[in-house]
Amino acid sequence: MVNTKINLKEIIRKEFQSNNILKNPSVLTESYVPEYLLFRENEVTEIARHFGRYARGIHPGHLLIHGPPSTGKTHAIKLVIKTYTEFVKENDINSKILYINCKDRTYYQTLITLLHNLGINFPERGLGIGEAIDALVTYLKNSEERPIFVFDEIDKLKKTYKDKEDPMNALIYRMSRLDEVIDKEGPLIVMISNKANILERIEHATIAKFIPRTLYFREYNSEELFEILRDRAEKALLPGSFDDESIRYLVELIKQNEKDLRWGFKILTEAALRTSEKLTKEIINEAMKSVERNILHTTINSLTNHQLVILWSIAFLEENKILPVTGEVYQTYKLVCEELGWRPRSMRHVMHYITPKIESIGLITSREKGLGRGKGRTLVFHLTENSHIILKTVEMVLSERLHRKFDPKEIPEILQITIQQRR
Numbered sequence: 214m215v216n217t218k219i220n221l222k223e224i225i226r227k228e229f230q231s232n233n234i235l236k237n238p239s240v241l242t243e244s245y246v247p248e249y250l251l252f253r254e255n256e257v258t259e260i261a262r263h264f265g266r267y268a269r270g271i272h273p274g275h276l277l278i279h280g281p282p283s284t285g286k287t288h289a290i291k292l293v294i295k296t297y298t299e300f301v302k303e304n305d306i307n308s309k310i311l312y313i314n315c316k317d318r319t320y321y322q323t324l325i326t327l328l329h330n331l332g333i334n335f336p337e338r339g340l341g342i343g344e345a346i347d348a349l350v351t352y353l354k355n356s357e358e359r360p361i362f363v364f365d366e367i368d369k370l371k372k373t374y375k376d377k378e379d380p381m382n383a384l385i386y387r388m389s390r391l392d393e394v395i396d397k398e399g400p401l402i403v404m405i406s407n408k409a410n411i412l413e414r415i416e417h418a419t420i421a422k423f424i425p426r427t428l429y430f431r432e433y434n435s436e437e438l439f440e441i442l443r444d445r446a447e448k449a450l451l452p453g454s455f456d457d458e459s460i461r462y463l464v465e466l467i468k469q470n471e472k473d474l475r476w477g478f479k480i481l482t483e484a485a486l487r488t489s490e491k492l493t494k495e496i497i498n499e500a501m502k503s504v505e506r507n508i509l510h511t512t513i514n515s516l517t518n519h520q521l522v523i524l525w526s527i528a529f530l531e532e533n534k535i536l537p538v539t540g541e542v543y544q545t546y547k548l549v550c551e552e553l554g555w556r557p558r559s560m561r562h563v564m565h566y567i568t569p570k571i572e573s574i575g576l577i578t579s580r581e582k583g584l585g586r587g588k589g590r591t592l593v594f595h596l597t598e599n600s601h602i603i604l605k606t607v608e609m610v611l612s613e614r615l616h617r618k619f620d621p622k623e624i625p626e627i628l629q630i631t632i633q634q635r636r
């Protein structure tokens with residue numbers, strides 16, 4: 214349908230012809246792997262040495278790379294993979310690296326991806342984990358190749374209702390015990406995670422065999438962030454379109470808001486698109502608001518309807534100064550489901566699958582709380598963003614999905630009564 218009120222072509226033309234200072238946008242995107250990482254010489258060298266030793270025929274032990282988000286773990290490994298691949302080719306060494314990002318993959322899907330990347334013909338469906346491991350074992354037994362398996366974002370493996378064990382532990386356990394079943398040295402395994410407590414999350418029985426060498430990527434300080442951002446801005450923006458002051462301001466915002474480089478690159482891109490002259494603090498502020506709105510909307514939009522209602526319930530409780538503990542959250546969720554005419558998921562399902570998913574994408578945190586002697590334990594949830602903004606964004610997303618206004622007006626009253634009754 215042609216819209217008569219606005220001239221769409223004109224809008225597109227204006228945007229197309231608009232002058233801005235972004236001369237090389239790809240440099241600020243996630244897929245751009247820089248040729249070097251500033252302040253990471255030691256870490257990159259350590260990984261390269263480790264792999265070099267392996268190429269020579271010595272198994273140097275497995276690696277666990279960890280550290281906060283956006284500290285260069287993925288790009289460090291990618292830089293080494295690129296060079297290693299060139300090196301083994303040039304020197305006729307029978308070795309290759311398989312890199313797999315585990316985010317949103319189940320343990321089974323991760324195994325299948327690994328098999329396919331190794332060139333093993335294995336059906337996507339129909340067979341189970343046992344068969345997938347057997348196929349891998351057969352391949353490794355018959356191959357002279359020395360492979361390196363890199364599993365990035367291991368803590369983001371998706372748990373399914375069929376999983377009896379934690380998928381991350383299962384993956385590490387299996388991969389590090391391959392040598393026992395192939396009767397020779399197993400592959401070199403590299404695991405990467407940005408979870409602070411990753412070592413504690415790996416079970417004893419697993420770590421006992423995995424025994425990795427750990428490599429920690431520490432957070433950047435303000436001066437380092439400044440150097441990295443300035444270096445990237447020089448490659449991405451027109452010369453003379455920014456000064457040190459604007460980059461320092463961006464660093465200040467990163468630190469103030471406890472954000473990271475990835476966030477900084479997004480703001481730099483958005484700010485650069487908004488001007489054809491020079492970056493100013495005002496433009497950076499406007500860009501930050503727009504980026505924040507977008508990030509939150511995209512994150513929230515990635516949730517399923519039931520996950521959204523749980524998130525809404527937590528936000529709703531926080532907004533009304535009621536501590537969002539397990540029981541209260543579930544009660545609110547059930548009331549909203551009733552209003553919507555949905556069949557609520559069980560409490561077990563919510564606590565095992567829904568809240569962990571919302572936690573894994575960083576919208577909430579949880580901690581255990583004792584209920585008093587002999588009364589067991591419950592979880593207390595906490596939003597990582599402002600409750601009002603979350604509430605409004607979830608309402609907007611659900612309204613879009615349901616094609617009607619999501620505005621559960623009945624809830625506050627019913628909830629107050631229920632809570633009072635319980636007390």
Ligand SMILES: Nc1ncnc2c1ncn2[C@@H]1O[C@H](COP(=O)(O)OP(=O)(O)OP(=O)(O)O)[C@@H](O)[C@H]1O
Nearest residue numbers: 250251253281282283284285286287288407441474
């Ligand atoms: N030292 C550095 N020098 C230049 N760019 C860097 C540096 N560290 C990180 N970056 C850039 O920051 C972005 C995030 O880096 P990367 O994806 O490697 O982080 P990560 O530690 O793997 O993050 P996560 O744990 O969230 O997956 C990338 O664009 C990367 O190029």
